[in-house]
Amino acid sequence: MSGHNESILREPLITGKNITYAKITDDILMPVENKPNRAWWIGFIIALCGATLWVVAVGYTFWFGIGAWGLNKTVGWAWDITGFVWWVGIGHAGTLISAVLLLFRQNWRNSINRSAEAMTIFAVICAATYVVSHMGRPWLAYWVLPLPNQFGSLWVNFNSPLVWDMFAISTYFSVSLLFWYTGLLPDIATIRDRATGIRRKVYSIMSFGWAGNVKTWQRFEAVSIILAGISTPLVLSVHTIVSMDFATSVIPGWHTTIFPPYFVAGAIFSGFAMVLTLLLVARKVLGLENYITMFHIESMNKIIILTGSIVGVAYLTEFFIAWYSGSEYEQYAFINRSTGPYWWAYWMMMTCNVISPQLLWFKKIRTSIAATWILSIVVNIGMWFERFVIIVTSLHRDYLPSSWAMFYPSWVDVSVFVGSIGVFFTLFLLFLRVLPSIAIAEVKLLLKSASEQAKLEQIKEGHLEKEHVTEYIESLEKFDSVKQEDYAKI
Amino acid sequence: MNNIKYILGSFGDPDEMMHGIQKLQDNNIKIHDVYTPMPIHGIEAKLGVKRSRLDIAAFFFGITGTMTMLSFVYFAAAYDWPINIGGKPHFALPDFIPITFELTILFCAFGLVGSYYASTHLFPGRAPRVMDLRATDDRFIIAIDAKENAEHSKIDDLLKEAGALEVKYNERKYVSYE
Numbered sequence: 288m289s290g291h292n293e294s295i296l297r298e299p300l301i302t303g304k305n306i307t308y309a310k311i312t313d314d315i316l317m318p319v320e321n322k323p324n325r326a327w328w329i330g331f332i333i334a335l336c337g338a339t340l341w342v343v344a345v346g347y348t349f350w351f352g353i354g355a356w357g358l359n360k361t362v363g364w365a366w367d368i369t370g371f372v373w374w375v376g377i378g379h380a381g382t383l384i385s386a387v388l389l390l391f392r393q394n395w396r397n398s399i400n401r402s403a404e405a406m407t408i409f410a411v412i413c414a415a416t417y418v419v420s421h422m423g424r425p426w427l428a429y430w431v432l433p434l435p436n437q438f439g440s441l442w443v444n445f446n447s448p449l450v451w452d453m454f455a456i457s458t459y460f461s462v463s464l465l466f467w468y469t470g471l472l473p474d475i476a477t478i479r480d481r482a483t484g485i486r487r488k489v490y491s492i493m494s495f496g497w498a499g500n501v502k503t504w505q506r507f508e509a510v511s512i513i514l515a516g517i518s519t520p521l522v523l524s525v526h527t528i529v530s531m532d533f534a535t536s537v538i539p540g541w542h543t544t545i546f547p548p549y550f551v552a553g554a555i556f557s558g559f560a561m562v563l564t565l566l567l568v569a570r571k572v573l574g575l576e577n578y579i580t581m582f583h584i585e586s587m588n589k590i591i592i593l594t595g596s597i598v599g600v601a602y603l604t605e606f607f608i609a610w611y612s613g614s615e616y617e618q619y620a621f622i623n624r625s626t627g628p629y630w631w632a633y634w635m636m637m638t639c640n641v642i643s644p645q646l647l648w649f650k651k652i653r654t655s656i657a658a659t660w661i662l663s664i665v666v667n668i669g670m671w672f673e674r675f676v677i678i679v680t681s682l683h684r685d686y687l688p689s690s691w692a693m694f695y696p697s698w699v700d701v702s703v704f705v706g707s708i709g710v711f712f713t714l715f716l717l718f719l720r721v722l723p724s725i726a727i728a729e730v731k732l733l734l735k736s737a738s739e740q741a742k743l744e745q746i747k748e749g750h751l752e753k754e755h756v757t758e759y760i761e762s763l764e765k766f767d768s769v770k771q772e773d774y775a776k777i
Numbered sequence: 778m779n780n781i782k783y784i785l786g787s788f789g790d791p792d793e794m795m796h797g798i799q800k801l802q803d804n805n806i807k808i809h810d811v812y813t814p815m816p817i818h819g820i821e822a823k824l825g826v827k828r829s830r831l832d833i834a835a836f837f838f839g840i841t842g843t844m845t846m847l848s849f850v851y852f853a854a855a856y857d858w859p860i861n862i863g864g865k866p867h868f869a870l871p872d873f874i875p876i877t878f879e880l881t882i883l884f885c886a887f888g889l890v891g892s893y894y895a896s897t898h899l900f901p902g903r904a905p906r907v908m909d910l911r912a913t914d915d916r917f918i919i920a921i922d923a924k925e926n927a928e929h930s931k932i933d934d935l936l937k938e939a940g941a942l943e944v945k946y947n948e949r950k951y952v953s954y955e
Binding site: 309492496498505508510735 | 810814826862873880900
């Protein structure tokens with residue numbers, strides 16, 4: 288663990304001087320153990336207004352039915368399924384960070400996994416609410432489960448991707464929750480042992496009696512790696528199955544085999560963008576610059592450019608295959624997408640998802656916090672439009688020109704969507720207050736090997752090659768939390 | 778000295794703590810347990826904690842999920858209420874792969890985490906058995922049973938030699954109890 292030094296060529300994962308185990312605990316628990324500051328209250332009140340709007344809009348939908356939305360008989364699926372796929376996609380980054388990066392031993396995940404997993408859970412909650420509210424008769428939501436019933440039993444249709452989706456999303460949600468909560472136990476125990484009174488009692492119940500003895504820790508790591516191993520195919524399967532909701536139908540524009548990989552790449556793409564949107568603000572407001580460093584931001588940007596390019600290739604492939612297939616209907620669906628009445632949505636998607644992320648090839652942009660934050664929002668917008676384009680433009684001009692129609696959202700459509708963002712942020716802001724936003728124990732693991740101070744020690748010991756040290760110091764230039772003066776004399 | 782139940786060596790550094798464990802073991806002093814704020818790699822071999830069998834359990838839980846879903850879907854779709862969909866087979870296996878996979882993962886995850894909680898006695902509301910409150914913060918604690926190991930001053934010396942910042946003599950086993 289700490290017996291040997293990490294290569295100097297690797298950039299530090301914890302910056303700052305005089306970081307001790309105690310300081311890590313203090314820094315990360317600062318928002319949990321103190322009263323919220325003004326920035327938090329402002330954010331929380333705005334988010335709560337959004338959540339209230341959501342309650343009103345969903346309540347209205349439940350009362351009056353799906354007719355409250357802007358759907359018509361041609362476009363029978365629009366903002367609801369767009370919002371659902373958007374939220375599920377966002378959720379994917381959390382599992383990717385916690386599971387896939389763990390399997391690949393990417394230590395930089397340690398300081399971002401906790402909040403990314405929380406984001407996953409809240410995003411899946413938002414997605415699930417869409418599923419329930421678009422059912423029309425939400426009180427019969429349990430009909431999607433294969434339960435014995437008085438009709439025979441008449442079972443659910445196991446051949447239907449919508450049934451698969453129910454299995455996928457509920458498994459995904461519950462497994463993510465287990466993974467997240469098990470990882471939280473040691474950190475809840477840390478809060479418990481520092482708290483007094485009623486807080487101590489509450490955190491004591493939540494900590495499951497964690498004491499941090501050898502066997503528990505050793506089994507903890509075994510459990511983490513197995514959960515990571517099973518969550519990796521799970522996360523890929525979830526968006527694959529979401530894409531099958533479309534791909535197994537016979538609608539031109541939906542009926543394509545490229546959908547599963549294309550959706551998974553898009554999901555990771557939008558998820559990382561959302562992680563950046565949240566964490567760039569959180570690190571500033573909560574003062575976590577030393578733990579979520581420029582290296583983390585740059586790494587996430589690299590994943591965004593990779594997945595964004597995969598998505599771009601998928602868009603072009605789709606277009607090419609539509610032409611190459613020789614199927615008139617398929618060809619028309621795509622020509623209509625890019626030049627028909629929804630051309631603006633298509634080009635919005637193309638610009639936000641394919642063109643603007645290419646800016647991240649420039650190191651200056653990739654390592655600029657402001658540019659990254661703006662681009663992350665652009666990607667979120669682009670990915671919403673991607674789903675809108677796939678869903679609405681494929682439906683609005685169907686086989687009979689007499690039934691061609693446009694889709695116009697009603698105020699309820701808009702409110703459900705805006706409100707779900709409010710629900711998401713309300714949950715996320717509450718999470719920041721009651722649970723540690725960074726996995727304390729996992730960051731402590733990095734202190735002796737991958738921190739800036741450990742590397743400085745290594746340089747001072749002086750058994751390193753000069754060019755390696757120079758390269759390392761040059762790599763620190765981009766860090767906003769590192770002072771270059773400290774390295775001037777070395 | 779008679780009321781002392783546990784001697785705790787409190788270290789500020791994991792490497793020094795490992796050194797302390799080595800020293801105690803060289804002197805045939807039995808270690809009760811070690812409490813740390815983070816996982817320490819290599820410690821389980823030293824303290825003789827056996828390899829976890831959770832992976833085997835996880836496999837069998839997963840297989841149970843696979844069998845459950847396959848047999849249930851066979852019962853529902855091919856035996857209890859077969860539906861003729863264009864003359865296609867009732868037991869359309871490729872269609873059932875996604876749900877079988879999901880149930881495999883679901884059973885595996887819940888079985889695995891359930892066995893983990895059961896084997897390490899974690900459950901909501903369990904009274905935390907904490908010997909030193911800083912063991913979840915910044916201290917690495919070696920606990921030695923004071924009744925079994927009589928040479929208290931020797932233990933004290935060994936721990937301090939290895940770099941312990943503090944040696945505590947606890948008269949209660951768990952400080953977390955009210």
